[in-house]
Amino acid sequence: MLMFAGPRRPLEASEALDRVVREHARAAILVEGWSDEAAVVAWARSCAVDLAGCGIVVLPVGGITNMGKFVSALSAPGLAVRLCGLYDASEEFQTLRILERAGLGANLTREGAEAAGFFACISDLEDELIRAMGPPAVEQLLEAQDEIRSFRLFQAQPAQQGRDTHGQLKRFIGTRAGRKIRYGSLLVHSLAREQVPVPLRLVLAYAMVVGTASTESAPEANPCCKD
Numbered sequence: 001m002l003m004f005a006g007p008r009r010p011l012e013a014s015e016a017l018d019r020v021v022r023e024h025a026r027a028a029i030l031v032e033g034w035s036d037e038a039a040v041v042a043w044a045r046s047c048a049v050d051l052a053g054c055g056i057v058v059l060p061v062g063g064i065t066n067m068g069k070f071v072s073a074l075s076a077p078g079l080a081v082r083l084c085g086l087y088d089a090s091e092e093f094q095t096l097r098i099l100e101r102a103g104l105g106a107n108l109t110r111e112g113a114e115a116a117g118f119f120a121c122i123s124d125l126e127d128e129l130i131r132a133m134g135p136p137a138v139e140q141l142l143e144a145q146d147e148i149r150s151f152r153l154f155q156a157q158p159a160q161q162g163r164d165t166h167g168q169l170k171r172f173i174g175t176r177a178g179r180k181i182r183y184g185s186l187l188v189h190s191l192a193r194e195q196v197p198v199p200l201r202l203v204l205a206y207a208m209v210v211g212t213a214s215t216e217s218a219p220e221a222n223p224c225c226k227d
Contacts, residue, residue, distance in 0.1 A: 008034050008177070010062035013073040019057055020074060020081050026055035027210040028074055029203055030067065030085030033060050034177070035184035036125050040086075042188035043200055049208065056207045064091040071102045082210040084117030086203055088124045117206045119199035126180070127170060128197035129187040135165040141183075141190055142169075 020028055031037055037060045044051050051058065061070045064087070074083055083104070087095040095118065096108040104116045113120070121128050130138055142148045154160060154172045163171065173183045188196065 008181075010066070011060050013061075013066070013069040016057075016059045016061075016070055017073045017076075017079075019059070020079070023052060023057055024055065025057040025081050027057075027082050027084065027207040029056065029058045029207050030070055030083060031058060031060050032063055032086070032088065032124070033180075035180040036060060036086060038181050038184035039125055039129065039188050039200065040204065042185040043196060043204055046189065046193070046196075047204070049204065054208060064088070064094050067095065068098045068101070071098055075102045082117070084203055084206045084210065086119055086121055086125055086199055087113075089120045089122045092120055114202070117203070117210070119202050119206075121197070121199050125197070125200065126173065126184070126187075128199065129184075129191070130166060130169055130173075132195045132197050133187060133191055135169055137190070138169050138187070139165075141186060145186070147179075 016028075019025070029040055031040060037058045040058045041051065044056075049056075059070065061067050067087075071083060074081055083102075092110065092113075096110075096113055099105060099113060099116060099118060100108055104118075105112045108116070110120055133141075139148065139151070142151050151169075151172050154175070155165075155168050160168050160171065174180050188200075
């Protein structure tokens with residue numbers, strides 16, 4: 001049986017730096033929160049990728065307001081780690097400016113950010129996962145987790161009447177930190193490989209190329225995922 005962590009405090013930039021140094025990481029995937037970390041780790045597991053063995057760490061920054069601190073700390077001179085990550089499309093302007101200040105490009109566009117290893121989610125990774133799976137299949141997953149009754153009660157609340165099922169599912173999954181982390185992993189494991197959102201596939205592939213220092217593979221090739 002898979003075990004999942006409950007609510008966790010945000011990671012500090014200094015802790016991220018310590019982890020990178022301690023684990024001799026060659027690539028760091030920056031994500032918004034712990035549920036995103038769970039999704040990346042689950043995808044790596046589905047691909048039979050040993051993140052630690054490949055020199056890859058996944059670091060939740062705790063939101064866009066903290067992204068700059070993490071990028072700055074992990075861009076320190078002498079630190080041999082390449083950064084990549086996921087960000088929400090709604091926060092693209094702030095993200096691109098942070099990457100520019102870190103010297104990862106100038107006048108960056110989304111395409112430029114992708115070349116630097118950062119990929120946009122519409123509107124966030126959780127939304128991408130629910131959209132990829134489809135609301136009916138997500139409801140089946142809730143039923144398998146004995147949470148469908150709770151979801152039906154949640155749907156009946158007045159505040160949920162203006163939302164479609166997709167929006168209700170997203171809100172329900174996000175109502176508890178522990179549940180959000182748990183479903184970050186469960187949703188990924190429930191998807192066929194071809195259903196997994198493109199940003200998630202690309203960021204792991206990019207980190208794999210950087211982590212293994214491959215000169216023969218491109219991020220789009222997704223060298224970690226082969227049938």
